[in-house]
Amino acid sequence: MNSDKIPVTKSSMPPIEEYIEEIAPLWESHWLTNMGVKHKELEKELRKYLRVDNIALYANGHSALEGIIEAMNLGADGRSKVITTPFTFASTAHAIVRKGLTPVFADIKPDDCTIDPDSIKDLMSEEVCAIMPVHVYGNLCDVDAIAEVAKNSDCKVIYDAAHAFGVTKDGIGAADFGDASMLSFHATKVFNTIEGGAICFRDKNLEPVLNQWKNFGITGPETVEYIGGNAKMNEFAAAMGLCNLRHVDNEISKRKAIAETYYSMLEPIGGIHAIKPNTSVEHNYAYMPVCIGDSFPLSRDELHEKLSKSNVFSRKYFYPLISDYECYSNEYDSQSTPIAKDVASRILTLPLYADLSVEDVRRICEVIAAN
Numbered sequence: 391m392n393s394d395k396i397p398v399t400k401s402s403m404p405p406i407e408e409y410i411e412e413i414a415p416l417w418e419s420h421w422l423t424n425m426g427v428k429h430k431e432l433e434k435e436l437r438k439y440l441r442v443d444n445i446a447l448y449a450n451g452h453s454a455l456e457g458i459i460e461a462m463n464l465g466a467d468g469r470s471k472v473i474t475t476p477f478t479f480a481s482t483a484h485a486i487v488r489k490g491l492t493p494v495f496a497d498i499k500p501d502d503c504t505i506d507p508d509s510i511k512d513l514m515s516e517e518v519c520a521i522m523p524v525h526v527y528g529n530l531c532d533v534d535a536i537a538e539v540a541k542n543s544d545c546k547v548i549y550d551a552a553h554a555f556g557v558t559k560d561g562i563g564a565a566d567f568g569d570a571s572m573l574s575f576h577a578t579k580v581f582n583t584i585e586g587g588a589i590c591f592r593d594k595n596l597e598p599v600l601n602q603w604k605n606f607g608i609t610g611p612e613t614v615e616y617i618g619g620n621a622k623m624n625e626f627a628a629a630m631g632l633c634n635l636r637h638v639d640n641e642i643s644k645r646k647a648i649a650e651t652y653y654s655m656l657e658p659i660g661g662i663h664a665i666k667p668n669t670s671v672e673h674n675y676a677y678m679p680v681c682i683g684d685s686f687p688l689s690r691d692e693l694h695e696k697l698s699k700s701n702v703f704s705r706k707y708f709y710p711l712i713s714d715y716e717c718y719s720n721e722y723d724s725q726s727t728p729i730a731k732d733v734a735s736r737i738l739t740l741p742l743y744a745d746l747s748v749e750d751v752r753r754i755c756e757v758i759a760a761n
């Protein structure tokens with residue numbers, strides 16, 4: 391049997407000729423960063439593709455999250471808590487803490503791993519200034535229920551939509567819910583600019599601030615009005631984005647076909663439960679998450695180990711919970727989110743990328759099934 395390495399993910403890249411053609415004008419202009427031509431063009435194309443009115447590009451998704459927290463001036467009115475999920479990537483909670491606010495962890499729903507609106511409701515208090523839910527694996531949160539909770543308490547909703555590029559529901563783009571949505575264009579995401587990210591936002595008035603913030607708070611040739619950071623997307627990254635955007639729909643349909651192959655091959659294996667996208671959503675098939683049930687002969691960790699011995703690389707995504715990180719565990723008890731705790735101990739994401747072959751999927755499923 392073929393035993394070549396199968397990585398858990400593989401970055402999408404356009405044909406090299408296409409990228410060379412895209413970046414060639416930069417050798418004429420010598421304009422490499424600071425909101426150049428490619429940057430403007432990518433913003434325009436993404437507004438269209440994502441079906442959003444307002445977008446600001448960033449050097450990465452994480453700084454976009456920090457940027458929007460500052461631009462919205464969260465915490466300034468004395469409310470310092472942000473309700474979020476512990477079942478996410480480090481970035482979500484780190485952005486909150488690094489901006490001087492305090493995360494409060496709500497539990498998740500076991501079916502799609504997104505934050506549970508009832509759990510948010512239970513944690514609501516006068517100290518909460520924002521809710522930061524995550525569209526985990528591209529599965530959309532219960533956006534209507536979250537909007538309702540937020541409305542009753544006058545707090546902002548900022549989505550971590552890092553996983554949800556290209557997802558739509560009833561014709562609405564995933565980045566168009568709430569007050570703002572962060573997207574990540576990191577190399578491992580469905581759409582990449584090598585490193586990169588964006589914030590999509592409802593309030594047009596935030597636009598100048600979001601753009602100045604990523605450039606040191608510089609507001610004019612001789613004026614620096616506030617203490618911003620540096621998080622500009624450079625022209626080479628934007629050019630990569632322009633190229634990748636032309637292929638992303640095709641890549642998503644390939645991902646979909648691979649995911650469906652997985653679903654049918656995993657179906658007969660007892661104790662392996664694929665977390666499938668909700669059928670009411672046009673999904674992006676960003677990841678291939680499976681939950682390992684009690685009836686499976688191996689634990690999640692044992693299966694992870696067994697796969698890697700067969701040169702198949704899976705990922706415990708997300709494990710550990712954020713509330714169990716060394717930097718947070720003194721202040722939080724992960725037992726307060728029992729569903730998230732349980733899912734984190736059972737979850738495994740299997741290899742998924744656009745050119746993963748059916749033969750490879752078969753090989754992966756055979757390793758899982760052989761016990």
Ligand SMILES: *Cc1c(COP(=O)(O)O)cnc(C)c1O
Pocket residue numbers: 450451452453478479481482524550552553573574575576586587
């Ligand atoms: C990738 C990711 C981020 C951070 O994005 P970067 O572009 O890597 O900074 C934040 N949240 C989630 C859920 C992610 O997967």
